[in-house]
Amino acid sequence: MTGTGRLERLNGMLRRRGFLLPAFEIHGGAKGLYDFGPVGGRMRSRMNQRWLDHWLRLGNVVEVSCPTVTPYAVLEASGHVGEFSDFMTECTTCGEASRADTLLEEHHPNPDSLKRDELQSLLKVVNPPCHACNDPKWSDISAQNLMFNTTIGAGDSGRAGFLRPETAQGMFTSFNALHRHFRERLPFGAMQVGKGYRNEIAPRQGMIRLREFNMAELEYFIDPEAKLNDDLSPWDDRPMQLLAEGKEPSMMKLSDACKDGLIRHATVGRFIGLTYDFLVDVGIDPSRLRFRQHEKNEMAHYAMDCWDAEIEGSYGWVECVGIAHRGCYDLQSHEDATGKTLRARREFDEPRTTVIDAWTINGATAGPAFKALAGQVKTAVESLPKATNFPCQLTLPGGEVVEVSEEHVKPNQQTIKETGEWYIPHVIEPAFGIDRIIWHVIDHAYHEIEKNDEAYTLMRLQPSIAPVDYAVFPLFEKDGMDELAWKLHQQLCQTSGLVSMYDGSGSIGRRYARADEIGVPVCITIDHQSLEDSTVTVRDRDTGEQQRVPIDSL
């Protein structure tokens, strides 16, 4: 941060030039909602594309797209309904708002687990003092859900739902389709870029905390027992700033951090490396990038290990990527909630044979004898040792005592051969906050310099994400230079993936300045000589150097 007011000037420029604008402004605007304007919109889609390309290079990752509108049951199963709701209560004396469960921490082993009614009545009974004014007078509690509620369908047939708080759940719920697509072979990944929604209590700091935001997530499914080919040596030449839990920050090689057990899983380590490469590739200054491991107590409800990529900018160090080892939590949760299986199979090296030589029930006699309890009796009998003598008494899980005699049982002798087993895959998830990354890319690219004793601003954006590739200028809009420039501009626009901008107004210096301000890497100028020999000058944004080249070589 150089100089006071840089942030204000930067924000002013972003607005003026159409990078970022407060959304719906003529209606008064809305907190936490932003437009990407005519310049920023292009940059955002380039960033998204760049991100997809980056992960597609792994070769076993596919792109999907899931709805943002999500049924209640999905997010209930994932734990979001519970985790993303807080029950708030307000002190009627001083107006201080508090979380009801926090107030009751000393009066209940786990107030967070209580249902709304239970929490309400416990609050009434305990009546804890307000930590601001000490008065124990509380309003009724109200649910503060950080997800946007909606109703899917109209009227009585409407189902409760939410706008998704993350893109991940759709990829978990379609696990079986992904699994089939990859011929049932792990590891594989599914990813998507899309919108996520969180009804933040207090959106702040421009692009840093939004209510509707662009996210890009990869869910990488692995067999927790399989050997994975996660070679971290490619990153040995670029140590990274790592803040491991409970350790001092230090520059480390990923391979060492993994060897020392700071990074608890090699795939997490590899994704840290790939994330580093992506961020630096789109223009993040590597010296202002670090990876921080979550403390145990700040870890989200699903995570086993989590590393954030934090980027330093005008708002300090900000979390922009989370790389979480989610274990089997998500697939397990959806299995539990739906009764469907979300599993992969691994074959054993050698088939495993289990020899059973014990007892089971004789259905024909035990059925009529024990009726409804027969199932429980069967389980109990099958766990008895071979040496058991009948009749004998068994206590069932429900407390009933039954007497099992010889006629109810028969020997159970079989050999079971298993060639493999079904298991719930583990998930490693890199989750990117695209808006936050775009913000920091802009923040790092924005330079205020002096040029001929005048303040001058330029954006040193990477060409791969610059909103415009070429600016085409006629030196003067006359003598046919304007027609030639317009023709070249049209030609460039025909090329897939290229964006060109024509600018013919103002002095040539002014036009260079305008292009520099939005980070156009290359300006092409048509002058008198161009009319004669079909050459143009190509000017580099960062050095200002010009080269004369034939039009055809562009």
Next chain:
RNA sequence: GCGGAUAUGGUGAAGUGGUUAUCAUCUGAGGUUUCCAACCUUAUGUCGUGGGUUCGACUCCCGCUAUCCGCACCA
């Protein structure tokens, strides 16, 4: 959600209980100009929003919305 500050052309600012609200810059048109924000002419464009006080409110008061800074909350 609480407390404080703020809200005037696209951007940045000045100003007033009274008739036509000021300046710079940007933007458009025309002219001029042989490569880094030059110059001349000219044009377009503003008092966040709703209510109140008043003969009259951009100005004073209140609510709302938004922005910035703390606190709280949160991934």
